[in-house]
Amino acid sequence: MAARIEFPSRIGVWWTSDTWSIGDAQQAARDIEAMGYGSLFYGEAYGKETLTQAGAFLAATDRLVVGTGIANIHARDPIAAESGGRTLTALHPGRFVLGLGVSHAPLVERGRGGTYQKPLATMRDYLARMAAVPEQIEPGVGRPARLIAALGPKMIELAGAETDGVHPYLVTPDQTRATREALGPDKWVVSEQAVAVGGDEDDAMRRAHNHLEVYSGLPNYRNSWLRQGFDESDMPRGGSDRLKKALVGMGDLDTVAASVTAHLDAGADHVLVQALGDNPMADPRPSLRELAKALGM
Secondary structure: OEOOOOOOOOEEEEOOOOOOOHHHHHHHHHHHHHHOOOEEEEOOOOOOOHHHHHHHHHHHOOOOEEEEOOEEOOOOOHHHHHHHHHHHHHHOOOOEEEEEEOOOHHHHHHHOOOOOOOHHHHHHHHHHHHHOOOOOOOOOOOEOEEEEOOOOHHHHHHHHHHOOEEOOOOOOHHHHHHHHHHHOOOOEEEEEEEEEOOOOHHHHHHHHHHHHHHHOOOHHHHHHHHHOOOOHHHOOOOOOHHHHHHHEEEOOHHHHHHHHHHHHHOOOOEEEEEEOOOOOOOOOHHHHHHHHHHOOO
């Protein structure tokens, strides 16, 4: 049985702090908790090891739910993922979510020297091997709450059958709604929403372009956007204006806040705000403070 998770708020934060010292990142986590956000999720690509970071963020905070968004399954074997997740769950009951994903071929093969093939079968096997870890590893704790970074229908179906739900990234509220309909009412949908707070339209579009530049070169995301109703004209590096405006909340604070709550209205259980700055590791706190007020947190 999965450990029960209690989110203090339905809105959390998505932020990767790989270039920050862990002490400074812990202070940011404390500040995010004090603002009223319910969680902190973060990525895993080339930088810090994800379970170590989770332990540091959990130790630095009191109520904040910490989630890996996502833990790259090519970075550790399934026994390590399951056992590490159980230990964090034992130390911080109700506060750790193990988000898992297959990552992307260029990141796995060029970045890690691994092999990327048959993502659905790879994830299915990984989950089965996690489930086989014996009960005596952290007995009585239960398995960690698990999400899959599922974008396509077959991966969403696997998540519904074998995990607690999904963590969609770079999706529209319409896709959140479609995911909820595919999963039914009993599984989690934890959607990410990027926002550009402050500045004029040109500045917001520049931040959106910088955010989407890498993702627009990755086939998994391009295919996801095609399924969401976009076409090849929307996919130059950095995305078309139409894609930027659909995936990044921009405008006045009320409009930005509405881009977040639109996912809740579409059926998300929890929404993760990613505040875009001048670079991916920019301090998100000034934008998050402004947005917290607009969201009534």
